[in-house]
Amino acid sequence: MxxxxxxxxxxxxxxxxxxxxxxxxxxxxxxxxxxxxxxxxxxxxxxxxxxxxxxxxxxxxxxxxxxxxxxxxxxxxxxxxxxxxxxxxxxxxxxxxxxxxxxxxxxxxxPESEIKAFIQRLLGPGGVDVEALLAESQALLDAGQVAVAEAGFAQILQNDPENPAALAGLARCGLAQGDSEQAKAILAQIPEKHASNPAVAAARAAFALEEKAGAVGDMALLLARVETAPHDPQARYDLAVALNASGKREAAAQELLVIVKQDRKWNDEAARKLLLEFFDSWGPTDPATRSARRQLSALLFS
Structure with a gap:
């Protein structure tokens, strides 16, 4: 058997x-x-x-x-x-x-962001999902949680010191904290071979716009200039720079679109070129970019 x-x-x-x-x-x-x-x-x-x-x-x-x-x-x-x-x-x-x-x-x-950072520290470099951590850190930066975003970018750089998107994110954290010198130093570390990286291009555009914002003056005075001289393109241009620096993206774009509509070729198409800088800084998926890009196209090809 x-x-x-x-x-x-x-x-x-x-x-x-x-x-x-x-x-x-x-x-x-x-x-x-x-x-x-x-x-x-x-x-x-x-x-x-x-x-x-x-x-x-x-x-x-x-x-x-x-x-x-x-x-x-x-x-x-x-x-x-x-x-x-x-x-x-x-x-x-x-x-x-x-x-x-x-x-x-x-x-x-x-909060979730702190718990995730806690777990990532436990997992160590081998447990870091770089793309996910980049996306999360960028979202935190956009939401104004700069310190937590900065920690995320820094964690990526511990494992990959030349990661261009993380370096760009760290530079933007410096800008958000008002430390333009730190941002400038970080951007200088990024090799030119990464110049076309979207995050790097956006960070460099944001830095250039920050420098412009420091030269245009007080917002209230700029608003008054535009009210008293609505056909003065320089007044609108300066106001657009200041509005963007204060986070009012849609309003900044509208001022430049008015210039394009009134005098497209003013100052070697300075308004159009500044809009393109805004788009680089905001990123292609930002609602302000999408809206202003559609309006700009309609003006240029009408």
Missing amino acids: PGPQTPASAPAPQRPDIVDVTLQGFRTEVMEESFDRPVLVDFWAPWCGPCKQLTPRLEKIVREARGKVRLAKMNIDEHPQIAQKMGIQSVPAVVAFVQGQMADAFSGAQ
């Missing part, structure tokens, strides 16, 4: 990225797992309001990491021993384990 069939080797069960951990499972789910990937332990409690804000953010970011990191959630009301041993006095608190050891920690309901 034939013996029992040996079953084919089954694939190893996939280890989940998000788990609820108990005191009994802490060694396996956290300590041993941390030898394969960083494990974030989220210490929380049902009565904690900020915990209800932080935990969904952690879950979202861990899912986006696609297996590079695990989240282990520990209810301190049910399992207080680990938190007490680590000296955790308030929640939410997150402790990261790497290679069986505590590696880093933070407390409070941190």
Whole structure:
């Protein structure tokens, strides 16, 4: 009679990225797992309001990491021993384990950008998704979160010191913080072979516009000049420079479009050329670029 069939080797069960951990499972789910990937332990409690804000953010970011990191959630009301041993006095608190050891920690309901930066530090250079971090840092810069954006660009440069987009981003952070000398020094580091890189072109255009803005004077005086002399192209040109420097892109473009409409060839087509500088600085997908480019085309080819 034939013996029992040996079953084919089954694939190893996939280890989940998000788990609820108990005191009994802490060694396996956290300590041993941390030898394969960083494990974030989220210490929380049902009565904690900020915990209800932080935990969904952690879950979202861990899912986006696609297996590079695990989240282990520990209810301190049910399992207080680990938190007490680590000296955790308030929640939410997150402790990261790497290679069986505590590696880093933070407390409070941190924003997504800070949590992502925290995880990237744990993963190290090999775990950095450069394109994703570039896009995120640029979005943060556009949203005015300059310090967080600067940290993102700097992290990319730690792994790739000549990354032109990251250098350009760092230069734009300097401009946003009013440090044009820092921006100038960073832009000077970028080799000319990267001059056509869109981020580099945009940063250099932004720097040139910043220098122009410093020479045109007070916004209120410029507005008064245009009101009293609406057909003075230089007044409108200077006002456009000042408006752009203050972030009023659509208004700046409209002043230049008026000049093009009134006197297209004024000062060797200076208004059209400045609009092109604006487009380079704003980027091709910016709504102000798209709108003004359509209007400029209509004027030039009408």
